[in-house]
Amino acid sequence: MAEKTYAGKTVEVTDEGYLVNREDWTAEIAAEIATEAGIELSKKHYEVLEFLRKESAAGTSLSIRKVGKSGIVDIKGLYQLFPGGPLKYSSKFAGIPKPASCV
Amino acid sequence: MTEVKETPLKKVMIICAKASIEDVYAALIMANGAVMEGIEAKLFFTFFGLDAITKKQMNKLHTGVVGNPGMRMPNGWAFPTLLGAIPGVEAGVSAMMKKQMDELDVPPVDEFLDMITAGGGEIYACKMAADMFKLTKDDLCEHVKAIITVGDLYAMSGGDGTQIIFT
Numbered sequence: 699m700a701e702k703t704y705a706g707k708t709v710e711v712t713d714e715g716y717l718v719n720r721e722d723w724t725a726e727i728a729a730e731i732a733t734e735a736g737i738e739l740s741k742k743h744y745e746v747l748e749f750l751r752k753e754s755a756a757g758t759s760l761s762i763r764k765v766g767k768s769g770i771v772d773i774k775g776l777y778q779l780f781p782g783g784p785l786k787y788s789s790k791f792a793g794i795p796k797p798a799s800c801v
Numbered sequence: 802m803t804e805v806k807e808t809p810l811k812k813v814m815i816i817c818a819k820a821s822i823e824d825v826y827a828a829l830i831m832a833n834g835a836v837m838e839g840i841e842a843k844l845f846f847t848f849f850g851l852d853a854i855t856k857k858q859m860n861k862l863h864t865g866v867v868g869n870p871g872m873r874m875p876n877g878w879a880f881p882t883l884l885g886a887i888p889g890v891e892a893g894v895s896a897m898m899k900k901q902m903d904e905l906d907v908p909p910v911d912e913f914l915d916m917i918t919a920g921g922g923e924i925y926a927c928k929m930a931a932d933m934f935k936l937t938k939d940d941l942c943e944h945v946k947a948i949i950t951v952g953d954l955y956a957m958s959g960g961d962g963t964q965i966i967f968t
Contacts, residue, residue, distance in 0.1 A: 774919040782839030
């Protein structure tokens with residue numbers, strides 16, 4: 699566990715940089731975590747993050763297949779939004795735990 | 802003390818030579834997992850593995866119920882080989898396995914190939930096996946980029962951090 703300051707707020711993060719408490723999440727924090735990974739968040743990114751936050755809060759195990767079927771973006775689009783980590787990065791920016799699924 | 806330096810994995814070449822559900826899915830899951838982690842992935846299907854990319858067969862894969870020591874009844878008993886020999890049993894067991902995978906969000910083969918190629922993964926068929934089974938590009942699904950030789954495969958396998966995996 700470590701502490702990090704994003705958008706003027708000190709939050710607890712895991713060793714891999716995922717927020718420990720999802721309640722800490724704000725759109726500004728998401729933007730700063732994304733900047734660290736070299737990604738600038740657009741409106742479309744935020745739609746994906748909102749979807750992930752909602753599904754994760756409902757206890758759903760997330761996969762890129764579920765995001766692809768959400769109607770927000772297809773899987774190819776998801777890869778374009780989050781290059782090199784469609785589920786890993788999107789989960790990190792959404793302030794939810796690291797994905798535990800193999801698909 | 803020697804210093805241990807880790808080189809990150811950059812590319813995986815995954816070879817699948819068998820048509821059973823577990824062999825094909827092991828290859829698909831590894832390839833999909835690689836592209837999801839930002840690792841370049843190329844999948845090479847050969848011999849019976851070609852079923853996984855043959856239009857007619859790809860969504861009808863079975864698992865072996867005869868001579869498969871890992872196969873068990875739902876109550877945990879070993880699956881009797883003679884039971885596996887009864888027509889329809891293999892199909893039933895395979896359907897059950899696919900249903901269980903679907904519940905875990907593991908897609909059918911064609912959709913899985915969609916996912917892998919959407920992430921930049923590439924699918925290839927082995928020339929020798931395709932010739933042997935008299936298959937042409939038209940028999941194969943649209944995800945297949947090309948039918949290639951083993952030499953072509955090795956030519957694609959260059960670069961630091963590349964691994965060849967035979968499932």
